[in-house]
Amino acid sequence: MNLRGLHLENMPTLWAPMRFFFTAPLFGVLGALILLFADVEVWQNRWSPAALGATHAFTLGFLTMIMTGALFQVLPVIIGIVLPMQRGLAILVHVLLTGGTLLLVVGLLKTNPALIGIGLLLLSAAFVSFLGSYFSCLSSSTGTATGSTIALAATSLAITVLLGLGLAALRAWPQYGAPFAGTTDIHLSWGFGGWLMLLIMGVSFQVIPMFHVTPKYPRWITHWIPATLFFALLCGAGAALAGHWSAAISHAIALLALAAYAVTTLWLLRQRKRKSRDATMRFWQLGLSTLLIVLLLFVVRHMAPTTWLGSLNMAIGVLAIGGVAMTIVIGMLQRIVPFLIWLNLLNASMRSGERMPLSNMHQLIPVKRAMMLFYLHALFLFSLLLTLLIPSTGRLAALLLLAEMIFLSTIIGRAVGQYAKFNRQLTAE
Amino acid sequence: MGRIVTLDVSDLPAPEPLQRVLDALAELQRGDQLCMLHRHEPLLLYQYLDELDFSYRVEPKDDGPFEIWIWHTDRAAHNQTRAQ
Numbered sequence: 171m172n173l174r175g176l177h178l179e180n181m182p183t184l185w186a187p188m189r190f191f192f193t194a195p196l197f198g199v200l201g202a203l204i205l206l207f208a209d210v211e212v213w214q215n216r217w218s219p220a221a222l223g224a225t226h227a228f229t230l231g232f233l234t235m236i237m238t239g240a241l242f243q244v245l246p247v248i249i250g251i252v253l254p255m256q257r258g259l260a261i262l263v264h265v266l267l268t269g270g271t272l273l274l275v276v277g278l279l280k281t282n283p284a285l286i287g288i289g290l291l292l293l294s295a296a297f298v299s300f301l302g303s304y305f306s307c308l309s310s311s312t313g314t315a316t317g318s319t320i321a322l323a324a325t326s327l328a329i330t331v332l333l334g335l336g337l338a339a340l341r342a343w344p345q346y347g348a349p350f351a352g353t354t355d356i357h358l359s360w361g362f363g364g365w366l367m368l369l370i371m372g373v374s375f376q377v378i379p380m381f382h383v384t385p386k387y388p389r390w391i392t393h394w395i396p397a398t399l400f401f402a403l404l405c406g407a408g409a410a411l412a413g414h415w416s417a418a419i420s421h422a423i424a425l426l427a428l429a430a431y432a433v434t435t436l437w438l439l440r441q442r443k444r445k446s447r448d449a450t451m452r453f454w455q456l457g458l459s460t461l462l463i464v465l466l467l468f469v470v471r472h473m474a475p476t477t478w479l480g481s482l483n484m485a486i487g488v489l490a491i492g493g494v495a496m497t498i499v500i501g502m503l504q505r506i507v508p509f510l511i512w513l514n515l516l517n518a519s520m521r522s523g524e525r526m527p528l529s530n531m532h533q534l535i536p537v538k539r540a541m542m543l544f545y546l547h548a549l550f551l552f553s554l555l556l557t558l559l560i561p562s563t564g565r566l567a568a569l570l571l572l573a574e575m576i577f578l579s580t581i582i583g584r585a586v587g588q589y590a591k592f593n594r595q596l597t598a599e
Numbered sequence: 600m601g602r603i604v605t606l607d608v609s610d611l612p613a614p615e616p617l618q619r620v621l622d623a624l625a626e627l628q629r630g631d632q633l634c635m636l637h638r639h640e641p642l643l644l645y646q647y648l649d650e651l652d653f654s655y656r657v658e659p660k661d662d663g664p665f666e667i668w669i670w671h672t673d674r675a676a677h678n679q680t681r682a683q
Contacts, residue, residue: 247643379638379639380612380613380639381612381613382612383610383611383612383638386639443610444610444612509613509614512614513614516614516617516618516621516647520647520650520651526618526621531614
């Protein structure tokens, strides 16, 4: 890390990431409502309009929304990249991502080419402006494991978006042809294994030891696992498109890399020095354990009869999004939101010359509330497993998710309300 | 010769180390030195030290925590050094 060049005025305002964090649970609500009102096919056919709409509400509207917002803070604070005109850029990317995702989700639900087209246009503009700014500043990044892992994650996002654009365009205008066989799987593997998991990895290399007082990650994990995963995805995609047998070997390497990361992180969390009740740590443990189950399902898929493939693909997709990515990201929010508010209040107190008004981060998100959110999420995950076995119980999972997303909104809203109160005190004094 | 105040934050999760050291610096007298012990280099701290006019020196240890020595910047000496 190189923070010696970082000055307080370069730090983004709280609203740069927070506007993304506020919007994300609303897309979670939208996704839950789609699942609630869809018929049972949504749990059986990943190509159904409702399944496609809900999937993109969660992956773009919830997960990518939060991760992009977090990057606006992580880039300057952790890896020393100050994006040009970051305040204006955060507003632009947020508006384009929100509008584009909304139109894409509705367009996929209604199979409406015009809405899908405009949605894709806005999303392309969002990602071009964000990734373009990021890549143009890459030379100022420090050579840390987190910095290089985030660069791989951003490259994976660009690949995922390009593949997604092609797939969505063919969905909107099928008269121009059908996608190559397996392109959807490649889009999914870059989206999940590349963008989501690489970004989670890069951030975790910093936040796990920092927030949970664990030993540092072993050097072979931070230096080799992200690159191994990225190149395994790259070789796997190339081999799969060419129909070459080596695709299976690349997939196996990617699975092993993810398993090594999950097991190491779980082991580090067991070594933590402070054993106090901590919701974020529980979210990490649940998400990483589910990741190991998802990896096992991938192995089963390679050996299973073809009649199982539909159910296994659905189980892998549902657990990867709802059980791994959403679990870890919601858990991290419970730490990142109070931390950012704390940091902004500290800066405000430095500017005003007054004493820091916040004595403890738990004042912003009380442990009890964060633990309640965790239990609600665990219940939702259990209902997801039940739905995979008995699809007709899917409405229970949708209802639990709806409740969780509303609760998450109130938790973030309350924390920001506290910030506004303390900030008023500082500026009034 | 001033006092040496030792502050061990090596077992505290973020952001407690930063909070503790800023609280301790508010009490630090001119001529005193604060010796902060941390499990890693507290990079976020440095911008605050610059802002608050403190000087610091970091002593990494192979087998133990980082030692960060912090003291009030002597403005006159600092300006003299810059002039030279």
